[in-house]
Amino acid sequence: DAKTTQPNSMESNEEEPVHLPCNHSTISGTDYIHWYRQLPSQGPEYVIHGLTSNVNNRMASLAIAEDRKSSTLILHRATLRDAAVYYCILSRPSSSNTGKLIFGQGTTLQVKP
Amino acid sequence: NAGVTQTPKFQVLKTGQSMTLQCAQDMNHNSMYWYRQDPGMGLRLIYYSASEGTTDKGEVPNGYNVSRLNKREFSLRLESAAPSQTSVYFCASNRDKTYEQYFGPGTRLTVT
Numbered sequence: 590d591a592k593t594t595q596p597n598s599m600e601s602n603e604e605e606p607v608h609l610p611c612n613h614s615t616i617s618g619t620d621y622i623h624w625y626r627q628l629p630s631q632g633p634e635y636v637i638h639g640l641t642s643n644v645n646n647r648m649a650s651l652a653i654a655e656d657r658k659s660s661t662l663i664l665h666r667a668t669l670r671d672a673a674v675y676y677c678i679l680s681r682p683s684s685s686n687t688g689k690l691i692f693g694q695g696t697t698l699q700v701k702p
Numbered sequence: 703n704a705g706v707t708q709t710p711k712f713q714v715l716k717t718g719q720s721m722t723l724q725c726a727q728d729m730n731h732n733s734m735y736w737y738r739q740d741p742g743m744g745l746r747l748i749y750y751s752a753s754e755g756t757t758d759k760g761e762v763p764n765g766y767n768v769s770r771l772n773k774r775e776f777s778l779r780l781e782s783a784a785p786s787q788t789s790v791y792f793c794a795s796n797r798d799k800t801y802e803q804y805f806g807p808g809t810r811l812t813v814t
Binding site for chain 2: 631633676690691694695
């Protein structure tokens, strides 16, 4: 499985945009890019995923570089509730469609009021 | 719609004791997963089940067994608990052909 590299931690101010980077220089053409986040004392929750094009949903936006070797999760307006560990994960579809995910260390986002 | 539920929420075991962690989902998902998360670390996959009646090993399967009882339930068994198995255990599920996994609240296990 291709690996991802994320900063260990980042800080943001409340109500400002946050850009969380992820490098994945060994990504293959069929790897999807997923983002999950884990709030304190909770299980992870899905945020967004994409393949080649930028993606938007109610939680965030995902900007994917043209060469796909990096991506950025964008939280448009951080709130205190967005303080969490954010995981960038690559996943290659398999014939069995199991969807298993390999989690790294993630980026711990602190949001200051 | 409860999503993914896990029992128990907390458990303390002595070394050598056995126990089963229970997981159930009510979303009619085919795939289910067990992960463990050690302090300050990301999640590691223990076992997964792509469909009822099938199970496969993940990254760290040693010391664990699993059982996909039916489509809803996926249990994780520790036959002889060891202190190295002290961790938080998460169960997850998802549909075929999509990678949005839904996670349970976790079971915090301490082995003394």
